[in-house]
Amino acid sequence: MSFQHVPVATVADALAALKRHGEGGKVYAGGVALSILMKSRIFRPGVLIDIARVKELSFIEGTPDGGLRIGAATVHRAIETSPLVRERFPLLTEVFHNVATVRIRNQGTIGGNLCFAEPASDPPAALLVLEARMKARRADGTERVIPAGEFWTGYYECALGPDELLTEIAVDPLPPGFRTACTRFTTRSKEDKPCISISAAVAAEPDGRTCRQARIGLGGVEAIFRRLGAVEEGLRGKALTREAIDSVLAGALGDLDPLTDIRASDAYRRQVTPVFIRRTIEKALGRSS
Ligand SMILES: Cc1cc2nc3c(=O)[nH]c(=O)nc-3n(C[C@H](O)[C@H](O)[C@H](O)COP(=O)(O)OP(=O)(O)OC[C@H]3O[C@@H](n4cnc5c(N)ncnc54)[C@H](O)[C@@H]3O)c2cc1C
Structure with a gap:
């Protein structure tokens, strides 16, 4: 199988690559889901835009109101083991601890999990309950926020277009009680x-x-x-x-x-x-x- 591997270092580079390669370009994060599809020849990539080393997509940050922002390329294990996540959203700590095995949690990203939209997944139910907001950027640089309730649109389908990159997931604190x-x-x-x-x-x-x-x-x-x-x-x-x-x-x-x-x-x-x-x-x- 021949394809082009395009590692990118910044969100701007990722968006430029998405624009350049159009429908032929595919975002590649941890590769957990995509590599299985490629090995079984269900998916034959043209260009893989590899975002695994985009530092600005891998972060967990607290917001002043007690919420969280999580970069789309943050691996499951980082969320599972974050003291900040445990303190603010123990639900997320438990959910990400439950995903697969440590090996997969060290490789798979939250963004890959959400964008792949495989029905047999754990994080989406929790992010629906927390009324998370998904931030996406288009190849033309414009940004939009998609509420979790509108993010999944079908069987293995999410609301992102082929020229969109999921950049972060934001959650506000739950109301008291x-x-x-x-x-x-x-x-x-x-x-x-x-x-x-x-x-x-x-x-x-x-x-x-x-x-x-x-x-x-x-x-x-x-x-x-x-x-x-x-x-x-x-x-x-x-x-x-x-x-x-x-x-x-x-x-x-x-x-x-x-x-x-x-x-x-x-x-x-x-x-x-x-x-x-x-x-x-x-x-x-x-x-x-
Ligand atoms: C053996 C096994 C067990 C598993 N068990 C569980 C489990 O118990 N619970 C669970 O929830 N999941 C489970 N998974 C699924 C796993 O969590 C996901 O497949 C993984 O998180 C996908 O993330 P990734 O970064 O590897 O995505 P990739 O394979 O890199 O990408 C997946 C899809 O998302 C797209 N994508 C990725 N990042 C972005 C982005 N930032 N913007 C736009 N599109 C993007 C890609 O283009 C691709 O279409 C399991 C998987 C395996 C193989």
């Missing part, structure tokens, strides 16, 4: 990609027993990651008991459209997804965010 948790369920091995990956943020009323607000992000189950709006609405004002949560889930997941793949059938996913959502909510209630 939210507690967070994630759960992942694998059907083949612990390190496998998730069959189901759920993140939740739940805030209780001062009585500690009634749901004030819940945010539930779903990954692994359907073709596109999404927040479960009907479940979130259903939980509002309800008691946070097992029975009440199960009752809401029984009525609010009618639009679930699970995948059938090597990890599970649609029927299996339909049956177990509510159990894992309830467990994630219970886990969140047992610890502070």
